[in-house]
């Protein structure tokens with residue numbers, strides 16, 4: 684059987700690919716022969732590190748680091764148009780950049796109930812988790828339509844499926860991204876473009892390492908997981924790769940949980 688995950692000839696844009704899940708997605712794409720991977724992050728140093736790791740793999744994939752904040756529409760539009768000018772298309776778009784806010788046990792302990800937050804505080808969750816995917820899709824999809832090909836994968840959180848207390852606005856923003864993906868999928872699937880989500884639970888990434896590296900906290904987290912470990916970036920990247928490849932050509936508008944059984948689908 685041929686390699687059903689092969690991405691030969693494809694150009695991918697991965698947002699927030701400077702570390703964690705996004706970095707591993709970019710590496711998976713290079714290992715599956717993508718023609719180019721645009722490694723986006725608003726931290727340029729991290730993006731450059733990922734691009735260097737890809738270049739060191741010695742594959743034919745061209746890695747291009749681009750420092751852009753996905754919450755800035757004009758900057759996103761410029762990034763996308765420059766990439767299309769350079770490579771001719773963006774065939775795969777992965778919206779991975781995201782932020783749950785607190786990332787240390789101390790900060791988690793200070794997280795507020797929704798009714799204790801002020802509207803001015805909500806923007807930090809809504810901008811990156813909801814507007815970010817919309818900005819990149821708005822910029823990329825016209826090119827995908829003109830090429831009659833595209834794969835879009837939006838990385839959400841199980842918080843967006845089942846809701847999390849004290850992460851209420853984040854839960855809403857991630858659920859919004861999933862709803863947006865479903866609507867968009869119905870509009871654009873006729874152009875041979877699929878759009879899906881992957882919903883993650885606790886991952887072994889820098890975002891939450893100060894909690895997952897604390898034995899006591901980890902033990903408490905794992906009580907909620909049928910599979911008794913947290914997720915590795917590879918677990919997420921495997922699912923994203925599948926949904927970015929032609930192996931998933933009859934799947935659109937769906938959300939795939941990658942979560943160790945944290946929340947169970949019916």
Ligand SMILES: NC(=O)c1ccc[n+]([C@@H]2O[C@H](COP(=O)([O-])OP(=O)(O)OC[C@H]3O[C@@H](n4cnc5c(N)ncnc54)[C@H](O)[C@@H]3O)[C@@H](O)[C@H]2O)c1
Pocket residue numbers: 698699700701702703704705723724725726729751752753754778779780781782783811815838839840841882883884885886887888889890891
């Ligand atoms: N880590 C978890 O436990 C967990 C759980 C559920 C969902 N998720 C989701 O998975 C995705 C990846 O998470 P991670 O754990 O790898 O995160 P991470 O914080 O380790 O890495 C995210 C990367 O995105 C970049 N980034 C953040 N905001 C950006 C912006 N506005 N523009 C461009 N780049 C930006 C950061 O600089 C960072 O390099 C996120 O969408 C996150 O919400 C993570």
